[in-house]
Amino acid sequence: MSAKSFEVRGGNLFVEGVSCVELVEKFGSPLYVYSIKALKDNINSYRKAFSKANFGVRFLYAVKANNNLTILKLIARENFGADVFSDGELYMALLAGFDRNYILFNGNSKSDEEIRMGIEAGVPFSVDSLDELKTISRIADELGREVRIAFRINPDISPDTHPKIATGLKTSKFGIPWEEVIDAYKLAVNSPGVKVAGIHCHIGSQITDVSPFVEAVKRMFEVAREIEKLGVELEFLDMGGGLGIDYEGKGAPTPSDFAEKIVPAYENGLSTIKSEPELWLEPGRSIIGNTAVLLTRVNSVKRAYKNFVAVDAGFNLLIRPAMYDAYHKVAVANKMDKREEEVYTIVGPICESGDVLARDRRLPKVEKGDIIAVFDVGAYGFSMSSQYNGRRRCAEVLVDGERAYTIRERERYSDLIANQLIPTDLF
Numbered sequence: 420m421s422a423k424s425f426e427v428r429g430g431n432l433f434v435e436g437v438s439c440v441e442l443v444e445k446f447g448s449p450l451y452v453y454s455i456k457a458l459k460d461n462i463n464s465y466r467k468a469f470s471k472a473n474f475g476v477r478f479l480y481a482v483k484a485n486n487n488l489t490i491l492k493l494i495a496r497e498n499f500g501a502d503v504f505s506d507g508e509l510y511m512a513l514l515a516g517f518d519r520n521y522i523l524f525n526g527n528s529k530s531d532e533e534i535r536m537g538i539e540a541g542v543p544f545s546v547d548s549l550d551e552l553k554t555i556s557r558i559a560d561e562l563g564r565e566v567r568i569a570f571r572i573n574p575d576i577s578p579d580t581h582p583k584i585a586t587g588l589k590t591s592k593f594g595i596p597w598e599e600v601i602d603a604y605k606l607a608v609n610s611p612g613v614k615v616a617g618i619h620c621h622i623g624s625q626i627t628d629v630s631p632f633v634e635a636v637k638r639m640f641e642v643a644r645e646i647e648k649l650g651v652e653l654e655f656l657d658m659g660g661g662l663g664i665d666y667e668g669k670g671a672p673t674p675s676d677f678a679e680k681i682v683p684a685y686e687n688g689l690s691t692i693k694s695e696p697e698l699w700l701e702p703g704r705s706i707i708g709n710t711a712v713l714l715t716r717v718n719s720v721k722r723a724y725k726n727f728v729a730v731d732a733g734f735n736l737l738i739r740p741a742m743y744d745a746y747h748k749v750a751v752a753n754k755m756d757k758r759e760e761e762v763y764t765i766v767g768p769i770c771e772s773g774d775v776l777a778r779d780r781r782l783p784k785v786e787k788g789d790i791i792a793v794f795d796v797g798a799y800g801f802s803m804s805s806q807y808n809g810r811r812r813c814a815e816v817l818v819d820g821e822r823a824y825t826i827r828e829r830e831r832y833s834d835l836i837a838n839q840l841i842p843t844d845l846f
């Protein structure tokens with residue numbers, strides 16, 4: 420009953436009831452492998468963490484973390500809403516069956532076409548600028564629609580995370596500057612086609628300290644008190660996502676640690692306003708991050724400046740180490756019971772020096788043909804992949820107990836030239 424999502428049996432790494440060696444034999448390498456159990460556990464722990472709140476709570480999964488359609492459908496079926504950041508993510512969220520009342524259309528640079536698509540779909544918007552407000556108002560009015568909106572506000576909070584994923588700083592490109600928030604709401608209240616429904620913020624990602632979130636809750640209620648004076652009845656306060664996960668084994672707050680601090684802060688806030696907005700949260704990484712491993716086969720081992728292990732997956736499939744200096748645990752999936760005796764640097768096949776998946780890791784003796792497992796790659800893994808260097812994207816597999824389902828096939832060579840046209844005049 421208490422089977423783990425990832426565990427070692429007979430020296431091999433297993434995802435639920437299936438060994439990684441078997442998975443690679445059957446589906447090829449490289450391979451993204453997801454555990455359905457891990458996903459359900461994460462969803463349940465969010466739900467449980469907030470079950471005691473005496474106000475409404477709604478979870479909107481951040482689609483950009485992982486937009487595989489099967490995964491989206493699994494999450495939609497748990498009554499989650501979705502946070503989408505583009506027309507394409509809106510398209511996928513609608514296809515997956517998320518309730519459109521709870522698909523929040525985010526984004527700091529929406530085109531008029533995207534705005535029209537969102538309005539026609541009837542989803543609420545997080546508005547990032549006054550230009551966007553005017554466009555929404557104009558198109559909604561034209562279409563005879565009323566659009567529920569929140570402003571994305573910039574609360575000017577600096578969480579301790581990588582600068583590339585801190586989004587609530589004064590200097591950030593996201594959100595309405597703190598000093599201008601109330602004026603923006605005044606304008607919105609008087610705009611046709613627009614109904615002010617909420618307030619939105621998102622302070623960053625991979626945040627492992629809960630206190631900046633508590634600070635953000637307080638700021639949101641400061642805004643709530645002011646805009647209620649404009650006669651607004653608030654339907655939701657959306658605190659965004661950003662809860663970090665434990666990549667390095669150094670610990671990270673769980674949804675329940677998070678709820679323990681956020682719920683009282685929110686209750687406090689509610690006692691200072693008239694309306695009873697739901698709390699909306701937009702977790703991405705903390706829902707899907709720890710549910711997957713990337714399996715990648717060793718092509719060669721070379722003693723050079725370092726002990727290099729060259730594998731068949733690189734930053735084309737997992738860009739986080741190259742882009743954010745991110746740390747992912749690694750293991751030799753077929754040698755889990757062997758003593759760790761050497762230090763290795765795991766590099767990919769891409770023609771760039773920055774193509775390093777993991778630096779200076781102590782592992783059992785690695786040989787050609789071994790399978791390296793890279794952990795916690797469910798979020799911002801496949802969704803940030805590319806075909807750089809003419810590399811086809813790999814398959815994705817979902818494991819449920821003893822069963823493994825292909826949820827995305829490996830790309831074909833023809834996918835590398837999809838949509839290209841060759842002007843016949845030139846040849």
Ligand SMILES: *Cc1c(COP(=O)(O)O)cnc(C)c1O
Pocket residue numbers: 481483484502525621623624625659660661662701702703704705798
């Ligand atoms: C990226 C993003 C999220 C999700 O962030 P995580 O760190 O993956 O939880 C939520 N909301 C918005 C607006 C985002 O841009």
